[in-house]
Amino acid sequence: MNEIDILQLIEQKKYVELKKELVDMNPIDIAEVMDEIDPYTTLLVFRMLPKDIAVEVFSKFTNSQQREIVSSVTDKELNHILDELFFDDMIDIIEEMPANVVNKILQNSTVDERKLINEFLKYPEDSSGTIMTIEYVDLNQNMTVKEALEHIKEVGLNKETVYTCYVVDENRILEGIVSLRVLVTSEEDQIVRDLMVDVEDVVFANTHDDQEIVADLFLKYGYLAIPVVDKERRLTGIITVDDIMDVMEQEATEDFQKMAAMAPTEDAYLGTSIFTLARHRITWLLILMVGATLTAGIINRYENILSSMVVLMAFVPMLMDTGGNSGNQSSTLIIRGMATGDVTLKDKWKVLWKEFRVSILVGISLGIVNFFKNIFLDGVGKDVAITVSITLFATVVMAKMAGSMLPLIAKKLNLDPAIMAGPLITTLVDSLALIVYFSIASMMLGL
Known part of the structure; x- marks a missing residue:
């Protein structure tokens, strides 16, 4: 049954049939589906769900849906949700909730849980400590395979993953890892120590590592989970691939927002007030507006050239647009290459040389086409056509140099490379293009 059919059952209040359908979804x-209905009906439908399904659905809700549910359910219902949620999901929920909702969650948590929650919330924002889970299987290196498998059977149902087990000593120092595959295919009397991958060969993250660094580790090695340790190499948790996929989506969204000259936000578009959306956009627009005054100043400075040959003004939009688009092409490729690890700071000279050669080819091609267009379609003189074509060539070269280098410079300065894209590149290139254009025109045309 599709979403429309489910919504029709809700609208028709056929709750018995609805409950049967929901169980199979x-x-x-x-x-x-519940995101399409009002809060009151959402709570009604939520309470129809079997407890195990209700917990899974709750973890998939948006922040606003979770807020509504936590605010509306009884303490008993909330206790069941918290008991069944994986710990990292609970932390994610708490980080996004207002103070009154957080207080209700903490009041319904055990003393040990509150201690762990407070510990997790102290980790730096966007660090691996904030996205890790404590729901993992740990083993002692002196266990036999039989003992290890019995331990996994005993605790495995309450863990987020059992495919990789973590070997620790009595002080929780990480000593190695062993996969479930190795355990189930080994003799029962073999010792875990002899089967594990030693810690020197284990890829792990630190609790204070930025989540982007951890995402790069997942991309590089293709693991399903990575252990997280503190500065003493004590195992504090693990990060699973499903959580890191959420991080990758958040980082990609943030980059898109920055490339569009907006302040990053994780709020859903339709659930965000117009004042919040305006606040996120206006800062960069003000910066770019001030930057655009530089362009106006350049035009005013060369007003005498424009007044003596008005036809030059007709080609300004084309030069500025082509320069901006050329710069955006290069910056987008470099930013994406840096995000995937294909481009690093040490590649800066390779990038510069490659983009220079590309810009020469593109600039010559566009210049030649533009020259004949100016002569045969625009009907301007040969001197003007040459001036515009040379400027076009120079603009493309400058734009691609700027577009390829600025993201790398931003990375070197510990800034997000995504801010050096789109509108910012365009504003910069516009000013440079005009300076080159009027300088060449004054020399070529004797103005």
Whole structure:
């Protein structure tokens, strides 16, 4: 049954039939359906779900849906949700909730849980400590395979993953890892120590590592989970691939927003007030507006050239647009290459040389086409056509140099490379293009 059919059952109040259909649906699909209905009906439908499904659906809700549910359910219902949620999901929820909702969650948590929650919330924002989970299987290196498998059977149902087990000593120092595959294919009397991958060969993250660094580790090695340790190499948690996929989506969204000259936000578009959206946009627009005054100043400075040959003004938009587009092409490729690890700071000279050669080819091609267009379609003189074509060539070269280098410079300065894209590149290139254009025109045309 599709979403429209489910919504019709809700509208027709056929709750018995609705409950039967919901049980067979994927929790993600249920969450999407419930996003289409009002808060009161959402709570009504949520309470129809079996407890195990309700917890899964809750973890897939948007922040606003979770806020509504936590505010509306009884303490008993909330206790069940918290008991069944994986710890990292609970932390994610708490970080996004207002103070009154957080207080309700903490009041319904055990003393040990509150201690762990407070510890997690002290980690730096966007660090690996904030996205890790404590739901993992740990083993002692002196266990036999039989003992290890019995331990996994005993605790595995409450863990987020059992495919990789973590070997620690009595002080929780990480000593190695062993996969479930190795355990189930080994003799029962073999010792875990002899089967594990030693810690020197284990890829792990530190609790204070930025989540982007951890995402790069997942991309590089293709693991399903990576252990997280503190500065004493004590195992504090693990990060699973599903959590890092959420991080990658957040980082990609943030980059898109920065490239569009907006302050990053994780709030859903339709759930964000117009004042918040305006606040996120206006800062960069003000910066770019001030930057655009430089362009106006350049035009005013060369007003005598424009007054003596008005036809030059007709080609200004084309030069500025082509320069901006050329710069955006290069910056987008470099930013994406840096995000995937294909381009690093040490590659700066390779990038510069490659983009220079590309810009020469593109600039010559566009210049030649533009020259004949100016002569045969625009009907301007040969001197003007040459001036515009040379300027076009120079603009493309400058734009591609700037577009390729500025993201790398930003990275060197510990800034997000995404801010050196789109509108910022365009504003910079516009000013440079005009300076080159009027300088060449004054020399070529004797103005």
